[in-house]
Amino acid sequence: MAKITASVYTSHVPAIGAAIDLKKTGEAYWQPLFAGYEYSKQWMKENTPDVIFLVYNDHATAFSLDFIPTFAIGTAAEFTPADEGWGPRPVPKVIGHPELASHIAQSVIQQDFDLTIVNKMDVDHGLTVPLSLMCGEPQAWPCPVIPFAVNVVQYPVPSGRRCFQLGQAIRKAVESYDDDLKVQIWGTGGMSHQLQGARAGLINAEWDNRFLDRLIADPADLAQMPHIDYVREAGSEGIELVMWLIARGAMSDVAGGPAPTVKHRFFHVPASNTAVGHLILENN
Amino acid sequence: MALDKPYKDIPGTIIFDADQSRKGYWLNQFCMSLMKAENRARFKADERAYLDEWPMTEEQKQAVLARDLNWCMRTGGNIYFLAKIGATDGLSFQQMAGSMTGMTEAEYRDMMIKGGRSPEGNRYLGEDGDAQAHRQPQGAAGKHKD
Numbered sequence: 001m002a003k004i005t006a007s008v009y010t011s012h013v014p015a016i017g018a019a020i021d022l023k024k025t026g027e028a029y030w031q032p033l034f035a036g037y038e039y040s041k042q043w044m045k046e047n048t049p050d051v052i053f054l055v056y057n058d059h060a061t062a063f064s065l066d067f068i069p070t071f072a073i074g075t076a077a078e079f080t081p082a083d084e085g086w087g088p089r090p091v092p093k094v095i096g097h098p099e100l101a102s103h104i105a106q107s108v109i110q111q112d113f114d115l116t117i118v119n120k121m122d123v124d125h126g127l128t129v130p131l132s133l134m135c136g137e138p139q140a141w142p143c144p145v146i147p148f149a150v151n152v153v154q155y156p157v158p159s160g161r162r163c164f165q166l167g168q169a170i171r172k173a174v175e176s177y178d179d180d181l182k183v184q185i186w187g188t189g190g191m192s193h194q195l196q197g198a199r200a201g202l203i204n205a206e207w208d209n210r211f212l213d214r215l216i217a218d219p220a221d222l223a224q225m226p227h228i229d230y231v232r233e234a235g236s237e238g239i240e241l242v243m244w245l246i247a248r249g250a251m252s253d254v255a256g257g258p259a260p261t262v263k264h265r266f267f268h269v270p271a272s273n274t275a276v277g278h279l280i281l282e283n284n
Numbered sequence: 285m286a287l288d289k290p291y292k293d294i295p296g297t298i299i300f301d302a303d304q305s306r307k308g309y310w311l312n313q314f315c316m317s318l319m320k321a322e323n324r325a326r327f328k329a330d331e332r333a334y335l336d337e338w339p340m341t342e343e344q345k346q347a348v349l350a351r352d353l354n355w356c357m358r359t360g361g362n363i364y365f366l367a368k369i370g371a372t373d374g375l376s377f378q379q380m381a382g383s384m385t386g387m388t389e390a391e392y393r394d395m396m397i398k399g400g401r402s403p404e405g406n407r408y409l410g411e412d413g414d415a416q417a418h419r420q421p422q423g424a425a426g427k428h429k430d
Contacts, residue, residue: 014377029397060364064316065309083319085371153364155301192400196363197354198296198422199415200381201392203400228290232407236297237363270396272378 002100002174002181005049007247007260008040009215009279010133012056012188014125015272017089020132033276036266037133043263043280044134048142050181051097053104053170055246056126056188058149059084062118068154069116071166073108074123074147075101082122091128091137097144100177104146107173113166123147130188133278150243152189157227160242164223167249174250187247189240191267192233193274202235203275209267211241212277216262219248237274251283258284293408296415300362308360311344315365324372354384386426 016033019025025034061082063069079094105117127147135142151157158166167185174183191208194200211234214222223245230239253259260281268276291299298304305312314335317323327334335345347355348369356366363380370380382392395401405413414422421427 018376059367060312060316060362061319065305065312083321085318085324085368087321153300153362154305155299194297194401195377195381196296196357197298197384197415198386198417198420199294199401199406200296200384201395201401202403202406202415203396204403205399207403231291231297231299232294233403236294236299269399272376273381273396273400275400 002177002179002183004171004174004185004250004252004283005182006047006184006263006280006282007251008130008134008184008186009244009247009277010130010186010188011190011271011274011276011278012126012129013271013274013276014084014129017125017129017132018086020137021090033268033271036268036276036278039264040134040278040280041136044142049184050143051100051183052143052145053148053174053183053185054127054130054145054188055148055150055186055243056130057152057240057243059124059126060153061124062121062149063151065154068151069118069149070151070158071113072116072118072149073101073105074118074121074149075105076119076121079121079123079147081128082124084124089125089128091132092140094123094127094131094141094147095144097146100174100181100183101146103177104170104173107176108166108169111169111172113169118149121147126188130186148246150246152240152242157239158242159227160223160225160245163242163245164219164249167246167251168254170246171250171252171255185247185250187244189243190234190238191241191275191277192235192238194235195237195273199235201273203269204233204235204238205267205269205275207233208275208277212265212267212279215244215248215279216281219245219254223249251281260284295406295409295411295413295417298357304360304362306360308344308362310338310340311348311356311359311361312365314338314340314348315361315368318368318372327372351383353380385423386421387423388425391423391425
């Protein structure tokens, strides 16, 4: 039986990818941020899973205004890093896990969540930056990755409550897979940031840290928070944080198991326009 | 009954909902085309001619030519799509976001390094925060604009 061993949460800022690719990680501006991921890279080496289920949002890359799936699961054998306008990031191809991805799609759809199944798509910084932060710059990513894209670009976007319930369905799906696979689920994007208009640059560190507290201790209550609170308090793009609730919903304590262990917690402002939050939770 | 849109009263913020998406469909699809290197090259070679290949409104084309992202957004542009224009110009996301505030690049960068813009006074229209309409333009870059 496959099982979810841990969940990882991190922001996915494009400038972080650029800093890595352009060898700027030691610069004064970036050093404090990358220092916050040193533990994580070591933890990742010691706790490499068989598969990463990576929840992220596509930033008008694979999905234009022609198709806007609310939840999309990548079932392909591989995914190419996208050209977002700066040229593709020089990172390895993402190798998928079509068997497990298809199994999760079937299980989750049978649990009444309407996923879009994607057999071909490029993956943008939303997916590749978290991999770089956790794995460094390897020749190949350490394990297969199942991309799971959530629409947080065009409203209506899914509620925190729906995302939390979806995480629970994903846990059931993983645990009904016959092979003994260790699976990590990652929730990426956020924390507070606004990229548009006269309010651009909004950062609410107090709210972000309260979000982390509640995500650890009382995610079911946090999942009830309406969209408008994210937007008002954490900026228009702070809404990306609903994706963290998918990963959190997949942890075993939500289904009655013991509380997870907090292995690492980190917060930093700024990375480009954004507050960066990061958390590693292990199942017990 | 009309849909609830509680996000209409946040200063300096346009939520990209179905109405905005309809308005900005071709503008945003034009932006998507800049994900191909050959299209970026064609756009750079003759911006007006390239824009004229798209059924965008004249105002949308003018907003793109002016690189005025606030104007682009008012005509239905979404920042994740508009970012392809900035990328084509070789700008970072911070330069793009900063360009919408009236601040110079250095002013905006300094604000971020000091912890970013405070939410205080910026949650509802009519408060007295720095993103409110009566506090615009908020930086030196906007002082010479109307």
